[in-house]
Amino acid sequence: MQQFQLDKTVHGIIVPLITPLESQCRLDRAGLERLVEHVVNGGVSGLFILGTTGEGPSLNYGLRAEMIAAVCAQVAGRVPVLVGVTDTAYDQTMAMARIAADAGASAVVVAPPCYFRISQSDLLRYMQRFAEDSPLPAFLYNMPSLTKTAFELETVRQAAGIPGILGLKDSSGDLDYLASVVRSVRAGFPVMMGPEELLVDAMRAGATGGVCGGANLNPRLFVELHQAAARGDVERTSQLQTRVREISAAMYTVGDRSTSYLRGLKSAVAAVGLCSGTTALPFSPFTAEEHRLLESRLDALGLTV
Numbered sequence: 001m002q003q004f005q006l007d008k009t010v011h012g013i014i015v016p017l018i019t020p021l022e023s024q025c026r027l028d029r030a031g032l033e034r035l036v037e038h039v040v041n042g043g044v045s046g047l048f049i050l051g052t053t054g055e056g057p058s059l060n061y062g063l064r065a066e067m068i069a070a071v072c073a074q075v076a077g078r079v080p081v082l083v084g085v086t087d088t089a090y091d092q093t094m095a096m097a098r099i100a101a102d103a104g105a106s107a108v109v110v111a112p113p114c115y116f117r118i119s120q121s122d123l124l125r126y127m128q129r130f131a132e133d134s135p136l137p138a139f140l141y142n143m144p145s146l147t148k149t150a151f152e153l154e155t156v157r158q159a160a161g162i163p164g165i166l167g168l169k170d171s172s173g174d175l176d177y178l179a180s181v182v183r184s185v186r187a188g189f190p191v192m193m194g195p196e197e198l199l200v201d202a203m204r205a206g207a208t209g210g211v212c213g214g215a216n217l218n219p220r221l222f223v224e225l226h227q228a229a230a231r232g233d234v235e236r237t238s239q240l241q242t243r244v245r246e247i248s249a250a251m252y253t254v255g256d257r258s259t260s261y262l263r264g265l266k267s268a269v270a271a272v273g274l275c276s277g278t279t280a281l282p283f284s285p286f287t288a289e290e291h292r293l294l295e296s297r298l299d300a301l302g303l304t305v
Helices: 029-041 061-075 091-102 121-131 153-161 175-184 198-206 221-229 233-253 260-271 288-300
Strands: 010-018 019-024 044-051 080-086 107-110 138-142 165-169 192-193 207-209
Touching: 010 221, 019 198, 029 044, 029 061, 029 221, 044 061, 061 080, 061 091, 061 198, 080 091, 091 107, 091 121, 121 138, 121 153, 121 175, 138 153, 165 175, 175 198, 192 198, 198 207, 198 221, 198 233, 198 260, 207 221, 221 233, 233 260
Parallel strands: 010 044, 010 207, 044 080, 080 107, 107 138, 138 165, 165 192, 192 207
Antiparallel strands: none
């Protein structure tokens, strides 16, 4: 299986790919193929599958393995594929890392195991053990709102010195934290911003790019925003950032606010004909009324098919 070799700092836009579903236990394979081509042709720097946006924790192990194999085969080394492998059980985490390696993925992404509260010393030892055992290099995934445990600054600094730990995806939304990490870690250790509305501010603080969910819908917009910000084009950056905020406001404010990010994004990609908008349990897809509201908003922005 062809594999993209990560031989330089990861930068640009990594799309946290949604998982197109026909049902709780079945991939929308045709939709997945369209989606992968859509984002790769949109110029993204890589794909991150089975993360939060990919509903990884809600999918059974067989479906996760199928998703890994399908995406890696279709991408065929054109861009790096990063795979979320976090599980509450270490052996399951490692089993998924091996599946990712066998499929041709470039790296894995590891968050602190959820449920138990974990001390920073235990978390660092966990990552040391993971790096020793994993067949692929790893990115740290800081998502304290969902895992209950953050990668604190000193833990990231020490982890950055472990062979096989490549970088950090920060989804805390805390720009001060991100800036402190950038100042503290070794040169060449990429720090990527999660929340897309903070991409430009994060780059000003030293982030090398973003892992932006909205890039599932409009990859070129985020690629151009990153490029404009990187070259210091203030006017163009402002124009594109305004567009990002308009689309985010349209997608992420329909229905229940606590789940509107994921449900809105999946309904949006369905509305433009890319793939199914079915969500994995415990989430339910938009009602017909919610979907009509979203479509009307997207239509007003010139985004529907």
